[in-house]
Amino acid sequence: MQQKRQTLTKQKIKEVLTELITEKGLSAITVSDITRRAGINRGTFYLHYLDKLDLIDQLEQEVIDDLTAILLAESSTNQEEKNLDLFPYPLILQALQYVKSDFEFFNALTNRGRNQAFVEHFKAILGQLIHQKCQTHHIKSIRVHNMPDDYSHELILSHISAIIVLWIRKGAIEPEEDIAHMINDLKSFLPFELEG
Known part of the structure; x- marks a missing residue:
């Protein structure tokens, strides 16, 4: 009780x-x-x-932990999985559905006062996802055109987080499936090379 x-x-x-x-x-x-x-x-x-900043830090950490659990969930153990998908559609969709389920809080975080801190935390989770996928598939680097790895990573992460933050700022009016497809389609607009 x-x-x-x-x-x-x-x-x-x-x-x-x-x-x-x-x-x-x-x-x-x-x-x-x-x-x-x-x-x-x-x-x-x-x-x-402790105070209002501790409150916001704890609440932000809770959603970051939840998003981390969603996005870093173990991939299918299907041995036929041959293609490396850095941002698997089902995981991105599940993360977007989570955001939508607590939309008012995410909207407050991204629109008033904590935007940059939250975006940086979210980018860090996406960075962990890239790292995990690369380790699983023995990939040493990801390059967008001929950019160095760190710039390539930042470009990819910034594009994805920008799409999600804009979606939230617009009121999450588009279906989560559409946003997940946009993120998945980034591979066509922002082609990157994987080096094993």
Whole structure:
């Protein structure tokens, strides 16, 4: 019962934070704003969080952990899988569906005050996905045209994260499947070479 009450309190705090970020921006919010609107006392807030930045860091880390679990899920063990797909459509689609399921929070993160920090975290997950796929398929480098590896990686990651952030900023009006296809189609628009 205690655990359920704590979970409900934390969920309420997250909902209130999301509303307040949307209304005022993160920098204008105080702990008092959060507790007043959530209908809790400051002591309850401080049982869970050090301050508002700790709150946002913990909430951001939760979604980053969830996205990491989705995107870095083990690929199919099908031995016939011959082609390296750096960004498998099913994993990208699942990640987009996750974003859509908590859209208000992601929208607040990307539109008001935390955009760059969140994008960098998301790019880091995509970078881990590339690294994991390359290790699995014994690929030493990925190059876009003749660019060095680090520039090639940054170009690929920036394109994907830009598509996702724009989708969120536009209100996630396009179906997740369409965005996953756009990301999958980047291989045609941004051809890269894999060197084993």
